[in-house]
Amino acid sequence: LTGAAAVAATASHILSYPVSGSSISSLELPDGEGVITEKWIPTSCLNCATRCATRVRVVNGRAVKITGNPLSQVSEGENCSRAHIGLQVLYDPGRITTPLKRTNLVKGRGIDPQWVSVSWDKALSEVSERLKSLRGKGEPHRLLLLSGLNTVSDEDIIRRFAEAYGTLNVVSADGLDNEADKSGEWMADGNYTQSAYDLDRTNYILSFGASILESYKPLARSLRMWGKIRRERPNRAKVVVIDPRYSVTALRADQWLPINPGTDSALAMAIANVIISEGLYDTDFVEDWTVGFDEYRDLVLHYYTPESMAVTTGIPSYTIRQIAREFAQTKPAIAWRGRGATSWPNGSYTSYAIFCLNALVGSIDVPGGLTYQENPTYQPMPSLDEDDIAKAGKSKPRLDLRKTKEFPAAEVVTNQVADSILKDMPYPVEMAVGFNSNFNMSAPGTWRWAEALEKVPYYVHIAPFISEMAEYADILLPSNTFMEEWAYDHSPPGSGFAEVRIKQPVVEPLYDTKTSIDIVFEVAERLGGTVKQSFAGIGDDAKGFVRYRTGTLMSWEEFIEQGVWVGPAYQYYKYDRIFRTPSKKLEFRSGNLEAVLKEAGQKIDSLTCLPHYDEVEFLGDSNTYPLLLSTYQPLLNIENGSQNYPWAQEMFLVMHGMGWTNFAEINSKTAQALGIKDGDVVWVESAFNKIRVKARVFEGIHPGVVSIANGQGHYAYGKWAKGIGVNPNEIIGVDYDHLSGQAAYFNTRVRVYKA
Numbered sequence: 001l002t003g004a005a006a007v008a009a010t011a012s013h014i015l016s017y018p019v020s021g022s023s024i025s026s027l028e029l030p031d032g033e034g035v036i037t038e039k040w041i042p043t044s045c046l047n048c049a050t051r052c053a054t055r056v057r058v059v060n061g062r063a064v065k066i067t068g069n070p071l072s073q074v075s076e077g078e079n080c081s082r083a084h085i086g087l088q089v090l091y092d093p094g095r096i097t098t099p100l101k102r103t104n105l106v107k108g109r110g111i112d113p114q115w116v117s118v119s120w121d122k123a124l125s126e127v128s129e130r131l132k133s134l135r136g137k138g139e140p141h142r143l144l145l146l147s148g149l150n151t152v153s154d155e156d157i158i159r160r161f162a163e164a165y166g167t168l169n170v171v172s173a174d175g176l177d178n179e180a181d182k183s184g185e186w187m188a189d190g191n192y193t194q195s196a197y198d199l200d201r202t203n204y205i206l207s208f209g210a211s212i213l214e215s216y217k218p219l220a221r222s223l224r225m226w227g228k229i230r231r232e233r234p235n236r237a238k239v240v241v242i243d244p245r246y247s248v249t250a251l252r253a254d255q256w257l258p259i260n261p262g263t264d265s266a267l268a269m270a271i272a273n274v275i276i277s278e279g280l281y282d283t284d285f286v287e288d289w290t291v292g293f294d295e296y297r298d299l300v301l302h303y304y305t306p307e308s309m310a311v312t313t314g315i316p317s318y319t320i321r322q323i324a325r326e327f328a329q330t331k332p333a334i335a336w337r338g339r340g341a342t343s344w345p346n347g348s349y350t351s352y353a354i355f356c357l358n359a360l361v362g363s364i365d366v367p368g369g370l371t372y373q374e375n376p377t378y379q380p381m382p383s384l385d386e387d388d389i390a391k392a393g394k395s396k397p398r399l400d401l402r403k404t405k406e407f408p409a410a411e412v413v414t415n416q417v418a419d420s421i422l423k424d425m426p427y428p429v430e431m432a433v434g435f436n437s438n439f440n441m442s443a444p445g446t447w448r449w450a451e452a453l454e455k456v457p458y459y460v461h462i463a464p465f466i467s468e469m470a471e472y473a474d475i476l477l478p479s480n481t482f483m484e485e486w487a488y489d490h491s492p493p494g495s496g497f498a499e500v501r502i503k504q505p506v507v508e509p510l511y512d513t514k515t516s517i518d519i520v521f522e523v524a525e526r527l528g529g530t531v532k533q534s535f536a537g538i539g540d541d542a543k544g545f546v547r548y549r550t551g552t553l554m555s556w557e558e559f560i561e562q563g564v565w566v567g568p569a570y571q572y573y574k575y576d577r578i579f580r581t582p583s584k585k586l587e588f589r590s591g592n593l594e595a596v597l598k599e600a601g602q603k604i605d606s607l608t609c610l611p612h613y614d615e616v617e618f619l620g621d622s623n624t625y626p627l628l629l630s631t632y633q634p635l636l637n638i639e640n641g642s643q644n645y646p647w648a649q650e651m652f653l654v655m656h657g658m659g660w661t662n663f664a665e666i667n668s669k670t671a672q673a674l675g676i677k678d679g680d681v682v683w684v685e686s687a688f689n690k691i692r693v694k695a696r697v698f699e700g701i702h703p704g705v706v707s708i709a710n711g712q713g714h715y716a717y718g719k720w721a722k723g724i725g726v727n728p729n730e731i732i733g734v735d736y737d738h739l740s741g742q743a744a745y746f747n748t749r750v751r752v753y754k755a
Contacts, residue, residue, distance in 0.1 A: 036060060042069050042563020044489050044501035046482035047082040047089065048639045049149060050075075050218040051489040053499075053564045054083055056506040063087055063483060063506050068220070071564040074495045075220040081651070082219070085638055088645040089481050090507070094718030095464050096478035097511035099123035107454045107472050109715065115476070120514070123475055128526035130431055130458055131165070135527075140166030140393035142430040144417070144456075147172045148437030148463075149639050151487035151503060153546060154516045156381075158435060161520050164384055164534035165527075166393030169429075171400055175414030175741050176443055180342040183409050183740035184351020187590040187609075188359065190580025192411060193373065195355070196493035197334050198570075199225035201368035204326060204333035205239045206271075208264045208354050209340025213249045215633035216338055218494035226252070238330065240323050242267065242315075243340050245630055245665070245707050246700025248655060255323075258702045260314040261628050261746060262616035264341035265350035267320065268357055269613055270309035272300045274324035275360050281328065282362030289575050290359060292589030292610075299610055312613070314702075328361050332368025340632070343745040346614040347737035348409070352590070353611035359586050365572050372578050373493030374567060376500045378549045382537055385530040397426045402741060408600040409593065413741030415443045415734065421452035433460045435516055436479070436640070438467045441714065444732040444743050445688070462516055465642050468716045478513040480505075482640070485515040486542040488550050498567030500550065502559055517542035593739075619733035620687040620749030627670070629686065629750045630707040631728045637711030644718040653709060656696060662709040662725040663696035664752060670704075671697040674752060681755040684708070686731040686748050692755050693726045706752055 039058045044051050045066075053072035057065040066086050070077035100115040101123065107113075134140055145162055147155060147170065155172070162170045178194055186192040199205075199222060205212075212222050229237040230252070239253040242264065250256040259267060275281050276297050286293050306317035306324075313320075327333050335357035342351045355370075363369030384390075397404075399420040400413040407413050418439070421429050432453075440449030453459060453472035461473035464481050479485075487503035514522075521542075524535045539545035547556050553565040582591035590609045597604055618628070633639075636648040643649065650659040664684050666676065676682060678697040683690050684706060693708065701707050712725025735744035 041504065041506045042561070043483060043503050043506055044563070045079065045083045045086055046149065046151060046640055047085055048217060048219055050220055050491050051151070051501060052079045052083060052218075052220045052491070053501040054079055054086070055563070056483060058506055061507060063090055069501075069563050071562055071566070072499065072501070073497070073566050074218060074491055074499045076224050078220055078224050080220045080223055081635060082638060085645050085648050086483060088647055089640060089642070090483045090510070092465070092642070092644055092718065094466070094644055095481070095511060096466060096476055096513070099478065100476040102474045109450055113471060113473070120512070123477060124519075124522055124526060127460055127475055128523055131523065131527060134430055135166065135389050138389055138392065139430065140389060141169065141396035142427060143167045144169045144171065144399060144429050144432040146432060146434040146437040146439065148435065149173065150436050150516065151482070152489045153487040153549065154435065156549070157517050157520050157545065160381065160534065161524060161531075163394070164386070164390060164524070164531045166390030168394050168396070169399045171414055171417050172412055173414055173437065173439070173442065175400070175410075175412045176439070176743050178339060178342070178742075179411065179740040180347030180351050180737045180742035181337055182411070183348040184337065184342065184355050186409065187348065187352045187587075187593050188355045189578065189586050190592055191372065191578070194493045195337075196371045196373040196496050197336060198332075198368050198371050198496060199334070200228045202229065202332050202334050203235070203237050203368060204330040205237060206323065206327055206333070206335045206357070207239065207241045207243070207249060207253070208268070208335065208337045209243050209342065210336045210338025211247050211249055211340070211632060212336070213252060214247060214635045215637070218491040221491070221494050238326065244702035244705045245340075245632060246655075247632065248635070251655065257315050257319065260312065261630065261702065261705060262344050262346070263313045263613070265346065265353040265611070266304070266309045266312045266613040267315060268335070268350070268353040269300055269304035269611065270306050270313070270320050271324040271327065271357060272360060273304045274306060274321050275328045276300055278325070280325065281360045285359070285362040285364065289364075289579075290586045290588060291583045292587050296356070296588035296610060299607075299612065304613070327357070331361065332363055332366055333361055334358065334363060334369060340746070342737075343742055344616055344747055345735050345737055345744050346616060347742050347744070348739040349612055349614060353613070356588060356611050359588070364586060365574055365578060367572060371496040371570065371572070372574065373496060374498045374570065376490055376498045376565070376567060377552060378488075379552045385533040387530040390530065399426070399429065400741070405600045405602065407736070407738055407741040408596045408602065409739045410741030413736070414439065415445070415736070415743040416741065418443070418445070418448040418452040419734075421455055422448065429456055431458045431460075432456045434462065434469055434473075436463045438469045441468050441727060442729065444729055444745055445734040446727065446729045447689070448734065462519060464513070465644070466716055467642065468714065471716050477519055478511065479519070480509050480513045480515050483507065484509045484513070486546045487515070487517070488546050496570035500553055500565040502546070502550075502563050504560060515542040517545055616747050618747045618749050619735060622749060625686060625749030625751045627706050627750050627752060628704055628746065629684070629728060629732065629748045630705050630746055631710050631732075632707060633710050637709070642717050642721060643711050643714060643724075644721040646720050649720055649724070652711070655700070660724055661694070662712045664693045665696045665698065665701050665707040666752065667701045667703040667705075668697050668699055671695065676752065676754060682752050683755050684731065684750050684752050686733065686750045688733050688748075689731040691726040691728070691731055695752070706750055
């Protein structure tokens with residue numbers, strides 16, 4: 001006990017840190033053993049798109065602990081378990097330590113690239129000459145830029161480079177995530193964005209396929225607010241989870257409804273039927289701030305009775321009436337739509353139908369309801385210097401076919417790009433650059449991305465790690481990890497108010513690496529001309545760029561010291577400003593969609609512009625493939641591109657108390673009918689491919705569904721990722737929500753049998 005007290009006394013001196021600002025302190029050890037110098041440095045995370053503000057404890061030049069930044073109001077000074085993995089991201093022994101050049105001209109899965117180290121000068125010279133050659137031929141549009149999970153400042157600089165160079169082909173990973181969520185809101189209120197929810201003030205949540213406690217961003221805020229509404233007030237909010245899988249969110253909810261897959265919009269419309277038929281809707285909001293209600297009401301009342309939709313959804317009519325009445329009468333309430341409900345071929349209409357429930361009960365821009373994210377006002381960048389080559393390049397059609405007849409409302413169609421490359425549509429790609437992207441792990445139909453990367457004549461990959469996508473590169477440029485770089489960041493919609501976080505080096509770069517921003521600046525310098533001129537006056541490097549862009553927010557010294565800028569408190573009831581529709585009101589019949597479809601020359605019928613349920617077209621014959629494949633993202637699926645972290649692996653599947661693997665999760669009745677026991681090795685086979693995995697038999701899954709966690713199945717990276725588990729995307733077919741371009745993940749049929 002005495003020894004423990006002495007250790008605690010010493011530890012309390014070392015571990016204490018002030019509420020705000022970075023700090024430096026020293027502790028001189030006895031008997032001349034040296035001095036311990038510690039710092040607490042504010043920065044921010046990048047292990048998911050929330051990009052939470054953090055503080056890193058650095059002892060004698062080594063990062064040893066990560067905590068939340070108490071000045072952050074988005075996460076209220078907290079962070080999730082992903083943030084702590086940042087230490088293993090920084091010190092991952094599998095990092096790329098120097099630029100690498102491919103010497104084996106043959107590309108393919110499992111083929112050794114035979115890397116050789118080259119200098120930065122040689123690598124950037126080769127890349128720049130390739131870029132010069134494309135522009136010299138007047139073909140800058142044949143350059144493709146692929147962006148995975150990057151900082152906001154990286155995304156800004158990538159777009160700047162593309163515009164100056166002359167290509168519209170900048171493709172982010174958004175089309176693999178929540179584009180249907182965005183388009184559903186756009187159909188209703190004109191804002192093509194992910195919704196924000198005033199979670200800590202709500203009294204009731206209907207969660208349609210949203211993994212609020214596992215993967216929905218901003219994750220750390222959701223976790224913190226969940227604690228508030230469930231444990232920190234006398235009348236806790238009620239939560240109803242609608243999902244074929246018993247998720248962590250369902251585990252912590254009051255009620256779990258294992259809905260028939262792909263029928264969430266039918267349930268939303270049935271809930272609307274009860275609210276309207278029983279006069280439970282907010283008449284003031286509907287009359288004053290909406291249009292199209294009469295058409296919507298007639299459709300809902302005629303076609304979507306709880307009795308008829310009970311057959312469709314598998315949810316009893318009395319349960320539909322129960323949750324509809326509770327939702328309408330327990331104000332404020334939120335109808336929350338997530339990836340599980342909207343990453344389907346009918347995802348935009350599902351998103352629209354769920355969004356309209358918020359309008360029915362007056363939960364639009366009110367405390368405890370759906371809110372509108374306010375974004376920071378960064379210092380604007382000067383006008384571009386465009387030459388005729390850039391202008392001509394940007395007049396060419398995009399590779400992802402957004403805003404075309406194929407995808408009329410889309411802002412990005414990530415997964416289409418692989419097919420465009422393979423089909424030379426609308427033209428061949430001559431060169432591609434990937435920024436921390438790994439689409440041939442994360443996209444449905446992964447084999448197409450492998451084939452596409454084999455076909456691209458010259459591919460450059462910028463990232464800290466050799467991922468599956470990196471193995472197809474001709475040049476690898478090693479970027480810094482997020483604890484070694486200068487950047488600025490903010491979260492996806494969630495808080496309502498704006499907040500900006502700094503990224504600053506907590507340690508000196510461990511290897512011969514550069515930030516993505518510095519790489520782009522150097523390439524622009526080598527290209528010269530108008531490309532170089534477009535990067536003048538915005539800082540000469542990453543640190544200068546961050547200082548330039550955040551100069552309108554607070555002083556540079558304060559930003560470095562505090563790490564966070566927080567905007568004004570959120571203002572509610574902005575109805576005269578938030579609706580970006582033809583009527584300037586929320587629309588139950590979408591004028592935005594009607595205009596886009598007319599411009600695309602598409603047929604419009606009586607249902608086209610209204611929320612409604614469409615039966616899903618599944619991929620695979622139901623007689624051969626009787627089950628549906630569902631995937632999900634566990635909390636410890638680290639989204640920076642790697643899973644090579646023991647801390648994340650050992651806690652990977654918290655619902656099952658298991659790590660270092662994933663399973664084919666099967667309902668016990670289904671497993672019994674198939675003669676499968678828990679732990680059996682099985683094949684999960686679709687019409688496209690099959691994977692071999694252990695079965696996990698339990699009650700928390702719809703009997704018609706097989707569920708597999710994402711994040712495993714790597715065939716690259718390091719020893720703590722490669723060869724562990726399976727990647728379910730390898731057997732998922734390619735399909736889309738054709739309004740938004742959202743990749744469909746959940747409509748592939750499979751069969752399961754013993755291996």
